[in-house]
Amino acid sequence: xxxxxSRKPCFIAEVSSNHHRDLQRCLEFIDSAAKSDCDAVxxxxxxxxxxxxxxxxxxxxxxxxxxxxxxxxxxxxxxxKRCEERGLLFSCTPFxxxxxxxxxxxxxxxxxxxxxxxxxxxxxxxxxxGLPVVLSTGMASLDEIDQAVACLRRAGAVDxxxxxxxxxxxxxxxxxxxxxxxxxxxxxxxxxxxxxxxxSPAVINRAVxxxxxxxxxxxxxxxxxxxxxxxxxxxxxxxxxxxxxxxRQGKVIDGSPEKQLAPSEESDRDWRADPDDGLxxxxxxxxxxxxxxxx
Numbered sequence: 001x002x003x004x005x006s007r008k009p010c011f012i013a014e015v016s017s018n019h020h021r022d023l024q025r026c027l028e029f030i031d032s033a034a035k036s037d038c039d040a041v042x043x044x045x046x047x048x049x050x051x052x053x054x055x056x057x058x059x060x061x062x063x064x065x066x067x068x069x070x071x072x073x074x075x076x077x078x079x080x081k082r083c084e085e086r087g088l089l090f091s092c093t094p095f096x097x098x099x100x101x102x103x104x105x106x107x108x109x110x111x112x113x114x115x116x117x118x119x120x121x122x123x124x125x126x127x128x129x130g131l132p133v134v135l136s137t138g139m140a141s142l143d144e145i146d147q148a149v150a151c152l153r154r155a156g157a158v159d160x161x162x163x164x165x166x167x168x169x170x171x172x173x174x175x176x177x178x179x180x181x182x183x184x185x186x187x188x189x190x191x192x193x194x195x196x197x198x199x200s201p202a203v204i205n206r207a208v209x210x211x212x213x214x215x216x217x218x219x220x221x222x223x224x225x226x227x228x229x230x231x232x233x234x235x236x237x238x239x240x241x242x243x244x245x246x247x248r249q250g251k252v253i254d255g256s257p258e259k260q261l262a263p264s265e266e267s268d269r270d271w272r273a274d275p276d277d278g279l280x281x282x283x284x285x286x287x288x289x290x291x292x293x294x295x
Contacts, residue, residue, distance in 0.1 A: 004089075004159075004215060005214070009215060010040060010193075010216070011036075011039050011040070011218070011240075012042050012134075012215060012218070013032075013036070013038045013040070013041050014042045015220060016043075016219050016228050016234070017066070017069035017227045018220070018222070018226025018229065019043070019226070021070065026071075026079055027078070027082050029041060030083055030088060031086065033088060034087065034088055036237055038240075040083075040089035040109075041079075041083055041088050041090060041091070042093065042217070043071050043091075044113075045093065045102070046095035046099070047095075048066050051095050071092075076102075076103070077106070080106040080107075090107055091108060092107050092110075093111045093112065094122065094126070095116065097121060097125055100125040109131050110129065110133050110134070111133075111135075111136070111217075112126060112136065114140065115138075118140075118148075120148075120151050123135075123152050124151060127154075128156055130156070133152055134161040134163060135148060135161070136217075137164060138166055145162070160191070161190060161191040161192065161193055161215050162190055162192050163194060164177075164181055169228075169233040170198060170231070171197040172198070173200050173203050178194065178203070178207050178210070181193075181194065191215065193215030193217065194213045194216055194217070196217065196219075199239070201242070201246070204243050208247045208250065209250055219234040220234060220235055220237070221236060271285065
């Protein structure tokens, strides 16, 4: 059993850039995810100077301003420790090659973002770590996904999860195309999941209950003040908690394939129509009523 198989579905709370570079706020994200019954928390490790081309940064003040979204590297030990204390897996998405090396001592698995799917060097570095790899596939063609999966496998990855993803923020539910999950499962023989930008309970429930998603990733904000909340693709803790609960309840609701008498219906059995005259209740119950009266 691999690290992402401990519970199905595995819910990954993506903090993204909503942390304000505030360690206490980062820890609150972890606590909130645990309280919502999630399984993992994921951050992002990037440096703006190694994320965007210099010609873009030279002309775009808004892109330069994203330096304020960078996660301080020195936060990693505390984030890992807090996840361990809360019984959560810890992950982080690397956006530069050295970041893989910097993250490896702390993370339980690597997540590769859709925007980096074409970058073979990054895929290979994550695969060579020996850790499980989760790959989002937003915007990618099937040929590009074929190449990415092959790259991971050539580099030694044996535990791969593909997340179907629509890289629109937010994603309209009618564009989610969840049936792709089955196509991924059949084509690649890997675990599959859904990276959510829809903020729709119906979409997540459908991904889990109809298409068997092993992993659900979603963007979390604590209080609607995060840097990415205004875009419309982030869940608040009270919103996602009820969705997680409904998905967890699915196994209980499914029950056993064997037809069973439910304890809650036992008292009504004798009130069924008697096979001799078609009247309720059964004759045995009628006798009991005559003897003791109807209560």
